[in-house]
Amino acid sequence: MTNRTFRIGELAVLSGRSVHTIRWYEAQGLMPGVARDAGGRRVYREQHLGWLELMDRLRTTGMSIAEMREYTALVKEGKGTLKRRHAQLALHRERVQANIAELKLSVKLIERKLKFYDEWIASGKQPGAWWPVPKKGDVAGR
Amino acid sequence: MTNRTFRIGELAVLSGRSVHTIRWYEAQGLMPGVARDAGGRRVYREQHLGWLELMDRLRTTGMSIAEMREYTALVKEGKGTLKRRHAQLALHRERVQANIAELKLSVKLIERKLKFYDEWIASGKQPGAWWPVPKKGDVAGR
DNA sequence: GCTTGACCTAGAGTTTGCTCTAGCATGTGT
DNA sequence: ACACATGCTAGAGCAAACTCTAGGTCAAGC
Numbered sequence: 279m280t281n282r283t284f285r286i287g288e289l290a291v292l293s294g295r296s297v298h299t300i301r302w303y304e305a306q307g308l309m310p311g312v313a314r315d316a317g318g319r320r321v322y323r324e325q326h327l328g329w330l331e332l333m334d335r336l337r338t339t340g341m342s343i344a345e346m347r348e349y350t351a352l353v354k355e356g357k358g359t360l361k362r363r364h365a366q367l368a369l370h371r372e373r374v375q376a377n378i379a380e381l382k383l384s385v386k387l388i389e390r391k392l393k394f395y396d397e398w399i400a401s402g403k404q405p406g407a408w409w410p411v412p413k414k415g416d417v418a419g420r
Numbered sequence: 421m422t423n424r425t426f427r428i429g430e431l432a433v434l435s436g437r438s439v440h441t442i443r444w445y446e447a448q449g450l451m452p453g454v455a456r457d458a459g460g461r462r463v464y465r466e467q468h469l470g471w472l473e474l475m476d477r478l479r480t481t482g483m484s485i486a487e488m489r490e491y492t493a494l495v496k497e498g499k500g501t502l503k504r505r506h507a508q509l510a511l512h513r514e515r516v517q518a519n520i521a522e523l524k525l526s527v528k529l530i531e532r533k534l535k536f537y538d539e540w541i542a543s544g545k546q547p548g549a550w551w552p553v554p555k556k557g558d559v560a561g562r
Numbered sequence: 563g564c565t566t567g568a569c570c571t572a573g574a575g576t577t578t579g580c581t582c583t584a585g586c587a588t589g590t591g592t
Numbered sequence: 593a594c595a596c597a598t599g600c601t602a603g604a605g606c607a608a609a610c611t612c613t614a615g616g617t618c619a620a621g622c
Contacts, residue, residue, distance in 0.1 A: 287568060297569085298611055306609090317618050319569055328551020332533065335526040343609065357540075364537040371530045378523050381516055384477040388513045391474060395506040398499075409470020429598065439599085440581055448579095459588050461599055485579065563622105570617065576610085587600065592593100 284322045293330040300330075307347045308333055310354045339374045426464040435472040442472075449489045450475055452496045481516045 290297045303309050304320075309329070313321040336346055349366050352359035394408040432439045445451050446462075451471070455463040478488055491508050494501035536550040 285568080296611075299609095301570090302610065317569080319618085325549065325551065328549065331551060332529065335529050337609095339523060339526045339530075357546075360537055360541050364534060364541070367530055367534055367537070371527055371534070374523055374527055374530070378520055378527075381481060381520050381523070384481045385513055385516055385520075387474065387477050388481075388509055388516070392506060392509055392513070395502055395509070399502050399506070404499075407467065407470065409467065409473060427599075438581075441579095443600090444580065459599080461588080479579090565622085566620090568618090568620105571615095573613090575612075578608090580606085582605075583603090585601095588598085590597085591595090 280324060282324060284326070286320050286322070289322045289326060289330075293327055295330065295334075303330075303333065306343055308343070308350050310350055336370065339370070340377065341370055345370075422466060424466060426468070428462050428464070431464045431468060431472075435469055437472065437476075445472075445475065448485055450485070450492050452492055478512065481512070482519065483512055487512075 284292065286297050286300055290300055293300070300309070301320075304312060309326070311323075312326070315321050333346060336349075337343075341349075345366075349363065352363045352366070390408055394405055397405045426434065428439050428442055432442055435442070442451070443462075446454060451468070453465075454468070457463050475488060478491075479485075483491075487508075491505065494505045494508070532550055536547055539547045
């Protein structure tokens with residue numbers, strides 16, 4: 279088994295983040311289990327690469343730093359929080375899936391507009407309205 | 421044909437945005453064709469509802485205000501920019517589709533972690549690493 | 563023993579996208 | 593004629609998520 283350790287510069291290169299950002303994540307409570315060597319320097323293990331990958335996926339799917347902090351706090355607390363961690367991630371997954379559905383609707387709207395431009399370009403005259411679209415939250419649709 | 425006009429308060433309610441935000445959008449160059457009445461008040465037409473819907477979809481799909489401003493500038497310039505508008509929206513659509521693909525990968529990673537928790541909870545002991553995952557940009561994968 | 567590079571902490575600065583305040587004008591209803 | 597809702601502009605304030613600076617420490621190589 280690979281039991282390598284890394285210092286922050288190496289972790290930064292391997293994870294594709296900056297040293298600044300990794301330290302900032304730790305300051306935000308997003309880095310559990312970071313040891314220090316005799317000189318006070320951070321010591322990371324392989325699992326930290328996996329952790330940063332997870333953090334990145336949570337961030338890019340729209341989880342806030344605050345919520346990531348809550349989740350990380352559960353991880354720090356130990357095995358007793360497994361169910362709560364599961365619940366939190368499962369909830370986030372639902373949100374991401376809802377978000378994907380919304381993005382698909384947005385693509386449809388953009389495509390309708392693209393078609394509108396196609397027709398306009400082809401015919402030389404502006405087609406009828408493209409917009410009477412119900413809308414996301416549907417405020418106007420009343 | 422419905423040729424209604426709206427003042428800003430009404431447009432705000434119908435579009436689900438605040439009056440502040442609509443004025444701010446205009447200040448950012450994102451509101452083409454806004455007339456004024458004798459008293460200097462903004463006058464909107466139905467197409468502005470469609471326009472705000474488009475702006476909202478562009479924003480929520482990650483287009484920056486700066487790029488929306490470029491696009492709006494083309495709209496303001498008139499029919500001569502139809503092809504460029506089409507190209508810009510088509511490019512954005514590709515980015516959104518790429519983004520959707522990334523989100524799906526993120527969901528997969530989250531689901532792997534959920535499964536990891538399921539197993540841990542079921543067995544009472546921590547399963548093996550869940551993380552040796554290639555990664556998005558793949559820096560570590562080298 | 564001294565230079566050099568990687569690290570450390572604390573905290574300031576930046577960017578983006580709003581969101582709200584202050585102070586004033588307009589115009590409709592009674 | 594005057595109150596009150598709605599509108600106007602200019603600009604301040606804010607939250608989030610970084611990103612960087614300053615000034616110092618540590619340890620490996622020459």
